[in-house]
Every structure is written in C-alpha cells, then in structure tokens.
Amino acid sequence: MSRATASIERHPASSNNGLLIGVALGMAFLTFMAFLSVVKQGNLFNESNLLYLALIFYGGASALYIGFGVTGVERYVKFASIATAIGFAANTLAAGHRWYIAGRPPFANIYEMLLSFVWTVALLTLVAERKYKVKVIGTVTMPLAVTGVILMQLLPSAVHPLVPALQSTWLQVHVTLAMLAYAACALSFALAMMFLIRDQMKTETFLAVTSGMVTAIYLGIMTRFEKWGGLAVSAWDAQNKEEIFIQKGVRLMVTIPDLGWILLLVLLASVVPLAIYGMAKWRKRENFLTAANRAVFIGIALQVIALGGFILRTRGAAYASPDADGLYPTALAASPFILSGLITAIFASLLYLMLYWRRAGLERLLPNADALDRITYKTIGIAFPLLTAMIAVGAYWANQTWGSYWSWDPKETWAAITWLVYAGYLHMRITRGWRGRRAAYFAILGFAVVMFTFFGVTYLLPGLHAYA
C-alpha cells in the first residue's frame, strides 16, 4: 500500500495522464459511436445530436473536475475547462436551433427551461473559473449540468406552439430573469458550502447533513410506498409522451411491485450513519465516526442499486393499477421527481465522500474563507436584484394576462418567500454584520427555498404556473 502511494508521488505525470487519456478516449469513443449512428440517419445538425455532444463534453468535464477535486492536479482543470467550453458551445447551438425552429426563445416548458438552466450553469461555471479563480466549482456544477441534460432526454421534447397565455415578450424576460437569478442562487449555495469546508467545519457535520438530506429525500419518495412493497408511479402514455389522467388533475398511478422494499432498505441505510453520528456525539466516542463513514459507503452502494432497479423497472414495462383494470406502461419521464431525488442523493453522498477522502487537498484548492464569504455575498448581491426584477416582471405579465398583478398562487407566494429569505440575509449581513458561518447557513437556506420553488411547487402544489 505504502509503496503504491510512494510510486504515485514519484511519477505524478503518468497518473495525471491516465485520467486525461481515459476521459479523452471515452469521449472520442462516444462521439465516434454517435457519429456513426448520425451518418446512418443522415441528419447531422439537429438539436438532439448537439445536445448529445454537449452531454459527452459536460460528462468529460465532470470527470476531469472531479479528478481535480480528488487529486488536486491543476492540469485537469485546464482540459476540463476546454471540455466545458466545447459543451457550452454545443449547448448554445442546441438552444439556438430550437429557438430558430420554434421562432421563439426556448422557455415554454420544463424541458426548455432545463435547456436554458444548464446553459446558464455552464456559463456561470466558466465565468466563476476565469474571473474569480474558483477552480473547484466545476466539481459541483458540471455534474449538475450532466444531470440536467440526462433529465432532458427523458422529458417530452417536441416543439409545442405556445398556448395563448404564454404569447408575450414579458414571458421571455420573466423566465430569463428567473433562470439567471436561480443560477446565481445555485452558485451562492456552492460557494457557501465551500466556505464551510474552508472554515474548518467538521467533516462529521457534513456527514450528518448529507445523511439527513438523503434521509429526507427517501422519506419523500416513501410517500409513494404501497402495500406489500410496491412503489406508486404515474402511468405514461408513450405515444403522446404525457402522463395519463383519470380526470382533470388526477393522475393514473401504477404500482411497481417489490421496488418499495429496496427503497425502504436504502432509507434505513441512510438513517444508520445519522444514528451512529448521534451516538458518537452523545457518548463522545470519536471511533464511532469510522463506523458511520462505513455505513455511508454501504448506503451509496445501496443507493446505486436502487437507482439501477428504478431505471430498469420503469423502462418499457407495464404494471397494474389500483384505480383501473389492465396493465399500464410507465416510463422514467413519468417520475422526474423521484428520479431527480435518487440522483441528487447519490450526488450529495459522492460529494461527501470526496470531502472525506480529500479534505486537506480540497482546502488547498479553495480560496481562503474570507474571500469565499465575500464572493458568496457578491453572488447574492447579483441574485437579489434579479429575483426582484423577475417577480416584478412576472407581476406585470400576470396583470396583462389574468387581470391581476398578484393572486397568491403557490409559485408566486414561494417566489415571494425566496425574496424574503434573501432580504433577511441582506439585513443580517449589512446591519448586524453577520459574516461567515451564519451567513453561509442563510445562503444555503435560500437555495433550498429556491429549489422548492422551482421543483417542489411545480410537482407538489397546483396553481396557475401549471405549464412551467
């Protein structure tokens, strides 16, 4: 073991090149395979090909950024950055192509919003890296972009004409502002996390937070647990690429047998590290923490199995429904909420592992805590006016469309709550001089509310914003 470590240290160049060559070969292989199939189809320049290209390069960039995060080899960043830039170019072309085909900017449905969101995230990553020298940011944001592009593949992507209420210039302005504001919030969240790492927050605290988050996600998914270990998911009409409704607002649910047990097992496995952490704190036994970390490894393994099981069992299979006779098909696209939950949980756990293994190396890569604290504040200084403008423009648009600038629909209300949280942050920071940890917690809370406004409200709470 020690000899192996030593040899790596003596020949850093060879190990660096290993990852670079691996990633490059992988990307070349995927591009080549894609090229072959494209040549067969004969249609080279279209949106799905461009998106696939973006996915390959974002994936490569993610691998290199994570490689950088884990090993601290500076050279990876350079190549990761190039890959991000190429992916970004392909992403831009894909969005532009869609814009050209539809004759309007791509903001009309959740697929197009994701397209724009991923674009903004990649852009901000490049900016943060070039301008603020926060190199490690890609480790967080690029896997996010990859998840976004994968989710997009599952969503209905046909260019739909706009329903009358959406035919307004104000819509484009409103959604652009929302995307920019939310991306800035995401960035401030990542920076706040980095601050906490740099600020010597204990690794086991991150363990507790990560396990807590994973537990919360699986508790959320468990609301779909059915009798005898089933998991209820929406039925999916593959032809029209939409959910099947029994009546207005009521989805037809089908039950995937046995999948619930696996998810329940993962839930238990994610509670274990949390419980051991609690024991360690209570009994003041540091050695318990090693056990908690082992439990995290087991948890990740189980999560990957659960995700695999979920993907395999939802694809191209039909299940019985408690509400109707016969078998109904379902698809991954019918459960974007569960899928994003599963992926987010794995992603969060992996980020924790990275921290656990490479804490010292990571800290060396990050700017100092003061600088991170300041940049977080600056990012929120960008996000807050954007949020305000987004809400104001939304109100103006609503007034043009529904005859009322504010009607307390859930999305509006949650946007206002987001605004209140950041307003609170600014007051505490400016008048009370809140710096450091407390400010970082606030920034994290703000982003959690943003995520709820973006995903939670769309899927959980009904309202006027039904098309978004």
Add this chain to the structure above:
Amino acid sequence: MAAKSSVGNRVFRTLASVKTGIILLIILGVVAAAGTLILQRPMTDADQMTRAYAPQTLRWLDRTGLTDVYHSWWFALLMAALGVSIVFASIDRFPKAWRLVSRPYRRPEPHFRAVLPMQRSLAISHAEAGITAAEKAFRNAGLKPQRTVENNQTAVYAEKNRWSPLAVYVVHASLLLILTGGIVDAFLGYKGYLMLTPGQSTSKLEQQNGVTRPLPFTLRCDGTGQENYPDGTPKKWWSKLTVIEDGRVVLRKEIVVNDPLVTHGIRFYQSGYGQTGEVESLLLNATAKGETRQITLRPYQAAQLDADTKVALAEFIPDFVMRDGQVYARSKDPVNPAIRLAITNTAKQAKSEVWLFPALHQQSGNSPFQFEFADLQMAAYTGLQVSHEPGQWLVWAGCVLMAVGLVMAFYLVHQRFWAIAVETKNGPALWIGTAADKNREHYEESFTKFVEDIRADLARQDEESVPAGKRLVQA
C-alpha cells in the same frame, strides 16, 4: 409624563429595530408558506375542501382564517406591522444618514487618520505642492475636490456616488409604495367576470363577491372566436368589443389574451371562450311537392317556408340523449343534435311540430315538408375577466423605484477621498486616505494606483522646480 414618553419611546425603538423587522419577515414567510400548503377557499371548490379535511378540522381552519390566509385580518395586520416597522426604522435612521450625506466629513482628524485602513503618506517638498498634486489627481479621476483650511492646515476632500448611502431608504420607500398600492386596490379595486355572446351588451358587472356594480358605460360584444394551430391546440382567442356611452360608440377594440381593453380605468381581459350550446344559425333544406328551398333559422326569428307557412326554431339540444321518455342534453357540443321546429300555417291557422335528428337522418312529426340538415353555426361566448385596480400604478412606480434603489445599493459605491498636508518628523508629508462602503478589495488596488499617480506627479514637479544648472551639478 416622562414615564409615558419613555413607553412611547420604547414602542418606537422596538418597532424600528432590525430584530422586529426580521421577526416580521420570518412570520410572514411562514404564514405565506402555510397558505400554499393548506387548501385556500378562493381557489378551491367547496366540496373539495370538505373532502380534503375532516369537518372539525375544517371548522377550526375556517375560524382561524387559515383557509383564506391572504385575505385574513391577521395577515393584513402583519403586512401593516411590516409597513410600520419600515417607516419607523427609516424615521429612526434617516436623519443620521442624511447628515452624513449633506454634511460630509471633510477634514480627516488625527484619530481618524490613525484608524483608516486604506491610507498612504508621501513625502513632499512643501504643503502647497502636495495639495495641488492631490487636487490634480482627484480631478483626473473625475472628482470635484473641495479644499478646506483650518489652523493653517489645508485638506482636500472628494467623493463619488454621494447619494448611494441613501439607497436603502429608496428601497424601503419603494416597498411602502407597493404596499400602499396593494391597500388601495384592496379597498377601491374590484374584480368580476362577464360572459357575453356576439350581439349581447351589458352595463352591469357581477363582482367576485357577488355584488352587482353598474358600469359607467355599455359594453357590447361584436364577435368572438378561436384560431387553432395545425395540430389543433388553440393559438388565439379574440373578442371584438365596443364601448357605448350615451348611445354613442366611443371605443372599439379587438382584444386577445395579453392585450386587454382599457376604459374608465377598467380593464377587460380575454380569459375564457366556449360554446353556449345555443344555435347561432341553422341552415336547412326544406322540400315540399318536389320543390327544395334553403332556409336559415336563427333563434327567435321565423323564416318563410312558402306563401303562408312559417317555421321557427323552437328548441335545440346539441347532444341529446333519451332517458325515461325525456330528452336530455349530454353536452354542449353539437355531436348528436335534436332540433324542434314550430311550423305555423297562417292561412289555415294551424300549428304543428317537427323533431329533426340530423345524426340519425330522422324526422318525426306531421308536416308536408321534408327537412334536410345542411349546416350549423353554434354560438360561442367570450369570458371576460374585468378588473379595476387603481393602485397598480403605485405598484409599478414602486417596482421601478426599487430597481433604482437596488442598483444604487449594490452597484454604486460611495467612495470618499481625503488628502491633507501634515508635518512628520521626516518633514512635510501628504497624507492620502480613502474609504468605500462596499467592495473594499477592489478599491485597495485602484487606490494604490491612484497614490502612485500622485507620487509620479510630485516627482515630476520636484524635477521641474529644480533649476537646470543644479540638476547638472547633481548629475
């Protein structure tokens, strides 16, 4: 008396404090969130509410106002408290901020010079040279230097974006404007819904709360329609509206979604469109004695069949179904219409009835005429959302003002510069200092450059002031 004023003072202090403001923000956030999680009366059907909650829970929710959070008295009270807190906080802090803006701190005293983080000292030949160089540098940076002399000591002061410290008051004032707009609309505004069919007019409006309000004009619908995309999804709904005052047409407009008609401060929005289930016109071929004639039937209008026979549309059921010998309408779509015609023979003073079932190609009833269905135009209605919101202009003014305030607060930096000639133990020196209210690191760099410019200028001055001969000797 003193005790009383101290109580008032304490109330004022409490309401003006940031802590109160933050607590109010948190409470508002929590109850607003609760309103999105609990079903709200104005947006939910009554029977859906009873299905979702147990009767006792629902009674409790209703009594506390949790089923209509945003219109409850305590929500209004919370908003009012927030408004008061903003006003008091501004009253509390504004005078001091205003003093700082109107009477800036121009002369850096020794205690101030001791603690200012961004400062430099340059050796100068004499006070005037240093001050002149500083003034020149200030002017080059686009600033207006102000010179003050006190106790024979000259100081120069300059500042940039002097109004930016007041940005927070601009933002708070804009919030108050928006709140005021909301209150004005809560008291003076109203909303309602109108359903008009082509040709119909109204001068009354039924409000959301059930009260009927007279309109100061008559609104007539001259037509309405829907256009579709090739795939059948709706592309556009339109209505032609005419405003009539004292019998005169004063305004005509074709409204579409996103483009309302505005008159007398009242807005009419295209918000609904649908079938009334009534006939607009029905085209029939009537045949008698080998002679066919095409007639157009409209509701309440009789058509001539021949010299002494008239026919009128007595009843139209768009989608009929027979149940227990009775005719019922299943829907408003004319998929299986039943048409009842009343036929009057003026010569014989005889009346008869005919039922037509075009989908079944059937005719029942006693008549010499054979009717054949040719075409049908169904009447459509337009649904108009009506709103009067006089406070909206305050809201928009507030939004614009807030944009200005936020840009001022976040992106305009109040930067102050001081220069003063001082005596040190190494001779005369020029003390230069700067302070910025945000983004300090950035200004550290530009300040260093600024000082370097003054240093270079001073060096040049020194060179020029030394006579040419002396310079040679020195060389």
